[in-house]
Amino acid sequence: MGRTALRWIAAGNAILALAVALEAAHRPRYGGELRVEMRAAIAGLDPGAVSEDPVALGAQRQWMPLVFETLVRLDDHGRPQPWLATSWTHETARKIWIFQVRKNVKLHDGSTWSPASGSITIPDDRPIEHILRELAGARSAIVVKAEDGSLLGTGPFRIARWDAGKSATLVAHDQYWGGRPFLDSISIQMGRSLADQASDFQIGKADAVEIAARDLRAPKQRGTTIATTPPMDTVALQFDGGRVPAQLRQALALSIDRASIHNVLLQKQGEISGALLPKWLTGYSFLFPAERNLVRAKQLVPAPLSLTFGYDRQDAAIRPIAERVAVNASEAGITLRQGTGAADVQLVRLPVTAGDPWLALQDLTALLKAASVPPAASSYENEKALMESSGVIPLFHLPRGWMLSSKVKNWPRFEDVWLDPGAAP
């Protein structure tokens, strides 16, 4: 496949999609370091180490494919496309699938990745769609352990420096099979609050910083670009173990006026939802109710109830939602108060980490510490089962937004991103 076609293949798990817009008639330039800042603090990009922090996991899933690639990759329709595997065939006799690996794929140390016999076999104990879906998942990324114990990947960037939770530098993999990226390197500052990121952006210390969903509608400033994704974060209420009975969880869910929060606090960004996965990914999110029914909520609360309530006070989007949730809940007789230690209920952001519902639910199951359920026939049943077992109450799906300096082009396909030094500041 040519590069043109490849450019249309979704990177990662079809996350961070952006519409194509008008573009300037400039040819990309090689070189430069892209300076990125983000809130998440990632310990590492090892596909086998899954973070328990939702924000960190979401970021990890975003950055990991730059370093560690999979045999197949989901395109923008969620369909598996060849990636490190160029084709796959079924051998009925041996009941295996044989995946032909791409030739001349170089690892980050310059050695050639060459599995035995140039292929990888996988038992055919389940449908190929499932196998391909699984192979596209982050957990199936190709990771080679070097002699010094470091991890080698095949992606367009390699890890030059990683200070867990603080900063990292990715440098271009010159021998990347898909062509060297335009950027020389990407520096990532982690654990930065939105306010600090905005400040750094203003003074030119960063080229790409995150912005809150509600600020996506703010008029763009001169020399900046706002890039957004479809709803990628699920704002939800997560309960601690079985401390809060199902009836009271339902009462809390029914008391929340999502419409007001969406209209005012979120400035109509994102979507109201009662589902864990957004509509663009599943199409059936409307099956999970999200209407407010205060009368019913009051009926479900036999006596005034007080619960400890936790949320990330540094998250400028979460905090006003949490405050509003507390006000709504008080109408149903539920007092949400700050407390120390583990909270009875938390307002969290759960990331949608893949363009496939099953893969996304896998990560959510781990984040919600729910028991893994055997994959049902449909992702709807899987999602429903996960929500019932974890008791989580989704509220909204929010897009992610980035503020980019004008010199950043082709965001966010990092292998295609280039810096235009001539762009107006």
Added chain:
Amino acid sequence: MDATGAGRQQSPPRILLCASFVMIRAVARGFLLLMIVVTARADTLDDAVAALAKKVSARLGAAETVRVTSRNISSLPAADTARAQTALTRALQRRVPNPKQVELALTISENLRGYLLVAEIRRESETMVEMTEFRIAAPVSPPPAAFTMESKLLWEQETPILDIAVLPDSMLVLDAAGLARYERRAGKWDRAAAVEIPVIIRDPRGRLETNADSATIHEPGVKCTVPIRLSAPPQCEEGGRFKAERNTQDLHDWRGEFFASAELGGDTLLAEVDGRIHIHDAAHAPQAVFDGGSDLAVIAACGGRHIALTGNGDTASLDSIALYDLVNRTPVRVSEPVELSGPVTALWPAGEGAVAVARNLSTGKYGAYSLTLDCGR
């Protein structure tokens, strides 16, 4: 945007719209569009309905019949919804003695991979769900640019022109100072009369509406009426289509600010302050968003209604106006853009065309242009 892929722009993918789908405002090639409706293989809607009917049938009791209601939350046209409902009803029709009717809510939705038919079988004690995915055949690609839009300079002056109306025997020019009437004499326009209706505001806006006898002027916070020949002072009152002291418009049933608005096919297009065009349906629910300038006008010509949109440039760059059609609420360019000498400061429908005002970056003067369509080219 151009769906053909021709020219220096790449073929933009067909975008399947989500509830809040946002386009990047600057030059970027993205990480990806959500929904490119490129179907190598496609299940038709009919096939999907048949498959769904089979699944639903397996869930029904022996004596149960269904009453089907439907809704569409996808980008498929409304006709598909009716068709799906009819087909499903027919497929689930059965003759049973003492039938017990259950409600079946059919929803046409869509996701990353395509479309989704969702059937909710609602009984008193439970609700069952069945769904089927499908992809429709590749849509008819928008044709190449079918129209040619021509621009013609009508008037040029120093003061910002807000609107212009060309009458059979005169020309009314609404500018930041007021309304002036010009008559053609000896091959040139002479100023015949004027009334002062000053607009002291940055980025002044104004709209001129005329009939046989009078002209109505909308300026920020005020609406004035004046005889068509400007023979009397204007009668002004508070109100009008523009917000007071603002360059945004004021439609009373909308909350929020926007620069321009247009009605097209039951939808309302608003050029909002975020620099994008938002499409809202009749219930004011947001349906789509795409990048565009701050001005738009609907032109009814050549057997259809089209939208003239300005480009994405800022006030310091050249601008252009192109004609678009909305296909599934996605703009598809149907004319070559008309380049202008500078940023467009006003764009209004005028008859079967439009008028546009642009500030000449070189001279600083404001020029009013008429835009017309050549349907044959």
Added chain:
Amino acid sequence: MARSRGSAVTFRTKLLFISSFMVAGAVALVTGAVSISTRRAFDAIDRERRQALLAQFRDELAARSTEVARRVELAALSRGVQQIAAGAAEYDHAQTEAASAGLDFLDVVEPDLTIISSAHWPARFGYKNDWQIAPDDWHSSDVFLARIPTPEGSVMALTAVRPVAGGKALVAGGRRLSPELLKSLGVAPGMRALLWLPPGEAIGAEGSIADPQKLASLIQAVRTPNGEATGAVQWTSDRSSSEAFLALPITRAGTLTGVLLAGTSLSTQLGLERSILRTGLVVGASGIVIGVLLGWWTTERITRPVERLAAGARAVAGGDLSARVEVLSRDEIGELARAFNVMTEQLLEQRDRAIQAERVAAWRELARRLAHELKNPLFPLQITIENLQRSRESAEFDEVFRESTTTLLAELGNLKTIIGRFSDFAKMPAPQFETVDINEIVRGVMKLNFQLERPNVKPVLELASDGTRIQADPDQLRRALGNLVLNALDAMPEGGTLLVRTALHDWGVRLEISDSGQGLTEEECQRLFTPYYTTKQHGTGLGLAIAQSVVSDHHGKISVSSASGRGTTFTIDLPASQPDPLAPTGETA
């Protein structure tokens, strides 16, 4: 001083009570008067100071109200609030406007009070404003107190409401009523200002008051039409925690929205009162002690000599005329002691003289009695002898000799009897005590004296039924009793009733011998026990003296009572037991 063994109050005790009462009374009066004066003086001063503090408080509150009104008006006119009212601002933009206007609270609301933006509780947009503002106040230009709910709880604030954009919206803003308001007042030491806010919160300069419910009675009092109220509040069990308050209500449309309280600590006043009381107590106690000491010293100076005098008098009464009282002073008491001593000396001399005179009189009486007794037998002796002398030469000499010798022998017998009686009386032996039944002795004597019939005399015995055994010499008792019975019989020559009665007493037995003769005169009674005194024509007159001697030897007492024409009663009191002759005897006074 007579010191009775009973309940009589001594002079010293009376003097002590009187002096103590006088001292205590005087001190109490003085203490009370000083306390009352002190309290009045404090009250007057405190009242003025509280009034001044309240006036200052009111002025400060008015000034802050004006400031709040100004800030809210500015906020209402600000572009930001108008944008909020028009729906053209962020939902939390009120926070910025509140900060700009210097307000703690700011709500921009629709005319129906739906919150458009709230500064202190941004999440409440879309809800109805829940500040405690009366419906009329939403269109009032006044500044008033209102309770405002916040996420942390409700607080009171000075609040004003103003229309925005010609009434299309309303802005309600306020500043919290904080202790800082009270801290800004200059209060004198010991004073403080409080602000009570409904439903029951009170704040002072240092913050919230811990027990606002203790102000309940004051708060209730200000609700009266008069409004102002005063009262004291004791905050803890220690009285010095008390405070006197002057309370003024803050009302709005007839509703109590707050109470201003100016308080003065009563600890100084109470301390002073306690000090006065303590001083009074100390002075009083000291006075009483001094009084006691003085009284003791005084009574010592008076009562001791008096006691000695009394002891001396008792000794004299007991017969010891040699008792003397020591003279220790030259004052009246000393004079009294000296007089007493003189008196006893004179009494002693007089007694000696009386004894001597009595002895002389007794000797004279004895001589007279002897002369009388002896004269009777001697005269016939003389006559007889003379008869013999005359008849010596006559023929009747033998008969005369026989008659004369018979008469001589009879009279000599009488003389012998008389001399025998006197001898018996002179050498009456010491009694030999033994346990005897007095009733038996009485019966024996009566039987002896009524062996011969005495037809006109009726003997009556009224004897005690039991317990009449005493220690006595039976012979001597019979003798004494016999003499008394004989005397009684002799007193009733015409006949009568002879009553002999015995009665038991704690100390012994009482024996009464009563006759119904003609009785004795008083003089006779007085001389009755004198030896040889008799009213009878015959007899030696020793009978009663012997009876008295016997009774005296038995450590008893004999007395007589009589009235002329009504008989005579002799009463003998005999102790039940006699002292051990070997036991040492105490000196008797």
